[in-house]
Amino acid sequence: MNSDQSLPRELKAIATASLLELEERALDLGLSQRLDPSWVAVNAAPAGVRYLWPVLWHDLSHRPDVPAHLRCELLIALYTGERVRSLLDVLPGDFASLPRVTSRDEGMEVGRLLDSAPSVREWLLREGETLS
Numbered sequence: 001m002n003s004d005q006s007l008p009r010e011l012k013a014i015a016t017a018s019l020l021e022l023e024e025r026a027l028d029l030g031l032s033q034r035l036d037p038s039w040v041a042v043n044a045a046p047a048g049v050r051y052l053w054p055v056l057w058h059d060l061s062h063r064p065d066v067p068a069h070l071r072c073e074l075l076i077a078l079y080t081g082e083r084v085r086s087l088l089d090v091l092p093g094d095f096a097s098l099p100r101v102t103s104r105d106e107g108m109e110v111g112r113l114l115d116s117a118p119s120v121r122e123w124l125l126r127e128g129e130t131l132s
Helices: 016-029 037-043 092-096 104-116 120-127
Strands: 012-014 050-058 069-077 083-090
Touching (some): 016 083, 050 083, 050 104, 069 092
């Protein structure tokens, strides 16, 4: 963990295209907390907003080529109308460039939804599927 940098306390709202780019980057870097971009493309509601909330700094001491990054909670609206939560590792510059949620009410609602949404794994088990 990176203790010499403070954790951003910003909720970010992202569109489908941005989420897919972040998932692809995490995949390319070999970051452990990510979803398969093809799963996201098939299951995420195309017009739905997704939210990222940083929970900790993470670094890979065994891979000095990968910079310290933010491990974020991710809330995704699915094509079914349901919402699920996951984790996504995001580089700090990528996180900083995302649009910030400025409405306190929206932030409170996202917090409530994160607390009550099933994880992607739980949702898949209910649907009789598995993550690849």
